[in-house]
Structure formats: structure tokens, C-alpha cells
Amino acid sequence: MVYCGKKTPLAACVALSFGLAIPSFAAPRQMENLSRGLVASNVGKGILVSWRLLGSDAPNTEFNLYRDGTKIATIAGNGATNYLDASGKATSKYTVAAVVGGKEGAQSGLSFVFDKSANSDGKNIPYATLKLDRPGDLKMPDGSSCSYTSNDMSVGDLDGDGELELVVKWDPSNQKDNSQSGYTGNVYIDGYKMNGKKLWRIDLGKNIRAGAHYTQFMVYDLDGDGIAEVAMKTSDGTIDGTGKAIGDKSKDYRTKTGTIMSGNEFLTVFNGKTGAAITTIDYVPGRNVTKNWGDNYGNRSERMLAAIAYLDGVHPSLVMMRGYYTYAYAVAYDFDGKQLKQRWYHKSETRGQGIFGEGNHNVSVGDINGDGKDEIVFGSAALKSDGTLLYRTGLGHGDALHLSDMDPDRPGLESWDVHEEKSAAYTDDFRGPDGKIIWGTKQPNPGVDNGRGLAADIDADHRGFEMWSSAGDGVKNVKGQKISGSKPSVNFRIYFDGDLQDELLDGAIDKWSTKDKKANRYFTYGNVNKSTTNNGTKKNPSLVADLFGDWREELILRSGSDASMITIFGTPVTTDYRVYTLMHDPHYRVSIAWQNVAYNQPPHLGYYLPDAVKNLKQPSIYLAGDGTTPVVIDPVIVDPVIPEIKHDMTKESFVDASAPAEGKGTFEDTNEGWKEKGYYNFDNDAASFATWKVTAKEDAKTTVSIVFANGGNDARDMNLSVNGGDAVSVSLPSTGSWTTWQEVQVPVNIVKGENTLKLSSTTENGGPNVDGFYFGVPGVTLSSAEGTTALATGVQNFARGGYAEIEIYNMSGRIVGTIAKFVAAGESAVDLSQEPLPKGSYLVRIKIDGKYISKGIFKK
16 A cells, blocks of 8 residues: 655656565654744853754755844755854844745744753753643542642644644642552643643543543544644543533542542543543443453553554554553544544453553554554553554563664664563563564562663664663663663653763753763753652653754753742753654654653654664655645555464354344345355444344353454444343454455353343444354354254264254255254254244255265244
8 A cells, every 4th residue: 555645746656656675664644734843042152043854844955044034044954953143142033944946935933932041060951931820729528638730741733833732731649559549639631832821721520530540641633634632531520621521520439448440431532722522432441341350449440551553554543551460451543533433442351362461551652563554562562553462472561661773783663671570581671573582681580570671872882772670780782782780860861962862861861971881960950940750759751852943852840849830941052963853753753642651651763863864864754734635545455364263163162143033134145255154244324233142051251253254444343242231342344355254252251041142333334244153162052043943963972073064955956055063972963943044844964974864854
């Protein structure tokens, strides 16, 4: 599949699609239509001016810089997009214009000004302060009260003006970890302009608990209209940015211990400009998806993760996750500006399989294998772009996770992961895109809980990243070679000075000395406004991101002396390197989106920076809202490769689905590939459904695999319920054709005797074609219909089980049905009660165990 912008000549686009093979294919991805982001910084010895090289610019674009209407510099096509104006003043007004083909374009004015500077550690660090609208104290039902400080932050273009706005989460002083009881205050989410003007406030209400693991807010332009949305978990009583309540605001689901273990759970997408709720759906899965989380107070069930991922390689999708210590779930959605549509639903509910127990307190996203689509690194396991399992390492839960092109001489992206599991083979591991461990620190005996780990390119003597962890042995390079026994701080990284290496962030900014192989203090930010970090010993900044100016990152911290104040710090020095704005690197941009999730991790690039500056290449993107939405051209259609699933019918049962007891659809046998009689074709209607009556020999907690074909372009997801219980959403994606059959497995509980299965459509397209069901236990059969009887075979006991090949003839001698049914050892009958035959007489010929049996039957 080839994607081209509308402005790309069609002939050129088609030619590209048949061009030479390349190591990986990257379609243009939707990115924000940002301004130049011109910023002026007071650095004590003049004004440092810098601006963005946008992803839409040619790599060799020239620039003219103006002060107060007078041109003061021309930046050549290989020059860095910054300039130190020694004659500049705090009152100076700057503009910058791109020069393309000798012609100067429109001038862009200032987006932000660092109007202050602080002398700290021998440097003049530029900064600016913003006063925010701090929420008032709240009183709890037990008489206690809480106050508020700003916590995690994110950014997006909330109003479509090309500037990034700030989204701020306010946490109460009584916020709790999931393992702790006690009431918590409401969580508030605010939107602000970068001048401190508040745009809106969302009050998540009393039914959303406060803490690092409950509210993961995603700020991203999900529908490509040029304005970012804000998506998060909500509940009854959430108040949107316009003052309207979601659900029933009178509901209070808090227990006497302050936990929330019941009640409605929603997922809401809010308008970035107004804070108004656009759409609200049930949060999937709900906490009651299983009763086997492993505790009864929400420590496992209430742990949420979230991310943005380009699952189709072009457009951003929203991914919401629940659980990671044991049961683990991930659900992907696409947003069309009005509604959320489920793309897929991954469930890992069996120990030792899928992502069960493999999740971290964080998540990362990137095209790790070069297929042009994003994968989701869940911790010790990863999911493909279609929601199926990519790999599972078995190393279990962890606290820190990093994903980037850490070893530029290896294909794909590498992961650095640290592990809490004391029984894991490694305390930390360096991992390839296929999940194979390249090297790691072996777990000692007894094992340790490794709580911290960082990967960053800090040492210019060694190609690629360096990595280290709390339990590891010093700093190592990508080959696993120890380069220093002096471990630096282990929390965050940042591009802050002018070279190509990372600086370190953990209570202060440190700089690694390549010569001395140790870290030295660069800037003590606590000296300015008593700036401090969040989340206790985690020492997380509110945000690290390339907010404006050239590619260096800004740092946002809250004030320890004034809870309504935040401070934004910028680089104090020039750089000689030309780099595209980091916000137009899709890997980095989604890193900014998930940075606020749970135990915050630093963002990384999707490429190796020292290599990129040697041969600067324009990123493969298109800009949201500018009319260049990609045109999709399919020069070659490749049938999907469907993995064969083998079934052991001595341990399983197959039930044909072609003739349900009740339904809104029809029996068909026109599309080949079905197993027994045919299949059930659901009506193309959101109200379509079908129920089947099946009989089980014993109570069983098992699985059912739905065999289906979906030749449409879109998923035809359905809800499955058993015996009238809670419905479970089942993702039934396109299989590419109506003759391509796939299976999706769902855990179910069945009882001895008769059971009722019901599939109900959730889309206007209705359901797919359903061939049948594989149950994970033997002896499950379709219940006999009233007025019919099973066909006696005439053999008292089969010596051994096997398939019965059955041919049914009408009285004219024409074959009207062929069936394959498994008959267990000792059985003496084959149930034909649900055959879709008209009333009348038939001759049945059965071959089983090498013997032929012929019988006449009458269908009533």
C-alpha cells in the first residue's frame, strides 16, 4: 500500500510504488501543522533566538532573521536554526522568514519569550513563569481535606493556531497508590495557552480516584482536523469544560475505605478548544471483566495505561489499556471527529500466554520492525499493529522502559527494560525488535526488585546509546561492555545543551563527561522558584518536550513555594547542528503523548541523532488540517497470510453455527471453506444477533474460538454473552475475503447441561459470517431441537474416537449434505438434529473407523 499527498503527482506516486526495495516503508504520517515556534531567550549576554525547521521544509532551507524590522542575519541551508544576538534587548521584536528558491516567504513572529535568566552553576539559564488557576481545597466524607499541586502535563495544538497549548493535571495532596485505601480528592484537567490563559477545566469528579495509575490523559489530534482532542477515562459525575455533567452526577461509588470498585466507567473524548465532551462510551474492559484479578481492592484491576499509535501507518489511533500484573487488556480506537470506533481488542487472560503479567508501569510505541506501522511495547511483551502478540519474553512486570534506535548498526528499534520480578532471568535486558534478548544483567540469587533504569546517548566515545540500572553493574554500551563503574542518575534524559548527546535529569540537570566517564552538575533548577519534580522519589518533571525554538527540549517544573506557579526552562547556549523539530518525528511525538502515563518515562527519537545530522532527511509526514490528507493507492493486492490453528479434537469440541436456535440472519453455504454444513450470515444491521443452544457434559471454565469470515473493509465486532451473563466485546476484523476463515478465542464459563450463546452486532454492518465454535473441552454439542431425533449409527460402541464422514441423500439419490463430525470413543449415535433439511425421508451414509454404515431417517 502506497500513500501519497494530494499535492504529489500521481505518476510520481505510482512510480515510487514500483521502485527499488528499501529496508523499511514509512508512509507519510499525520503531524501537527506547527508555526515556526520562534523563541527569544534572555541568556545574560544577549538574546538567543531560535526557531523550528519544520518537517514540511526542505533540509537545506535558508532563513532570514529580523530584529525590529531590520535583517540581522541570514542562515545558510546547512546552518543551525538559532542565532545569538549580542545586541538584542528584552524589548526587541524578532521575526524569521524561510527563503526558498531565492524568494523570501512570510515572516513569522515570536511564539514565546524566556524573559528571565538565572545564574546557576556558572550558566545563565533562561526561564519564564506561568501562574495557573489552582483548584481550591476539598473536604472528604471522613472530614479530612486536601489541597492541590500541578502534576503531569502534556501539549497539543488545542485551538488550531499552530502553537502548542498546555494540558495540566491537578493532583490532590491525598492521592493514593492503588495498594492504599483512603479517600482522594477530585482530579482536574486544565487547558492553558502558553501565556497562562486558562481555556477550560474538566473535573473528573468523585468517581475517579486520584493517583499515578488511574488517569492517563492523551492529548492528540485524533481526527486530523488540526485541533487536538483530549481523551481519558471518566465516570458518572465528570464535568466537562463547558460545565455539563457526564452520566449521573448524583452517583457516588466510593466505598467506606475510599476505594472505587463498582459503578459506570466511561471513555470520553473532549474538544481541545472548549473542553466539551464530544463522545462518551463504556470503558472497555470494565473492572468486572474477570473476578480473578488477584485482589479485591483494586490494586490490579484499576491500573490503566494509554498511548497513541499509528496502527495503519498514517493516522493516529487511541490505545487504552487495563491491567498488567496478571490479566491484561488493550483496546484500540479510531476517532472520526464524532465517534470512537473500536479497531481491535486484545485480551490476555491465561497465565504464561500473551501479555498476561508482562506489563510495566509504563508503555512505549514505535515502528520497531520497520513495517511502517507502530507496535506497542507493553513491557516484557509487545503487540503488533493489529493487536495480536508480537513477542513475549516471560520476564514479567517492570518499572522502567525505553525504546529507540539505540544501536544504529542493528535493524529496527531496541528496548531497554528493567524488571521487578525477582524470579526473572534478568534484572534488566537490552532487547531487539523480535523480542530476543541481546544482553542483560543476570538476576542474582536471591533475586532483586530493580526499580530504575535509563537508556540515553551520553558518551561520544561509543556509538549508540548507553544504558544502566539501579541493580546493574555500571554503565554499559550497546554491546554490553562496561564503560564506567560510576553510575549517573537514573530517571530522565533531556537535550538541553548544544551537542548531540543527552543530558540527565534527576533533581538537577547533569552532564556526562566523555573524558572522565562520570556525570557533573550542569544546572541546579531548585535554585529558581524552588522548582521541584513530581511523584516522590520518581522525581518526574511535569514535562520534557521540544515545545518551541530549535530541536533542544524545554523543561517544565512546578514551584515548591507557590503551588499555582510553574517554570519553563530553555537552553542557555547555541548549537551548531541543524535538526528538524523533534515534534515532527512521529516516534518522538507519540512519546510526548504517553509521557504522563503512570511512572513517567522520558521521550526518545525514532532515529539515531548523530547519524541523522550527517545526512539530514525530510521526515515522511503530512500536516493535519492543511488539505494534504494522503490518497491511498493499492498497486498490488496481497492476500493476508492466515496462521493455521491446529485443534486436537480428543480435547476439544466443534459446534456448527449455521443453524442457530434464533437469530436475525440466514443460513448460507455459498462461500467455500466452512467446516460442516455451511455458515450463518448475519443481517447487515446493528440489531442482528443469533443464539445457539449447546449442551455440555460438565461445568467448565474454558475457551470458545469463533470461526468467522469477514470480507468487508471494516471490523464487524460483536458482543458475546453466555447464559445471559455480562457481554464481552469480541474484535472480528476484516479477513480479506469471505472465503478466508479466521478464529478469535474468548474465555467462557459453561455449565453442565444446556447453555445459551448469544452473539449481538455492535456495528451497522452487522456481524461477519460465522462457521462454528471450537470449545476447549470435549463433549460440547448442539442441543437437540424439539421434534427431531439423533441418528443411531447401528454400531454399539466405536473402538476409538474419530471423524464421521457423513453423506445425506434425498429420495432422488442426490447428495443434499456432507458433514464431518467427531464421534468420541464409546459413542453410538451421531446427532443430526440441527441439520438444515426440509421435512422428509433421507438416506444417510456414514464412514467412521474404516467402516461404512447406511441408515434411513425421517426429518419431522
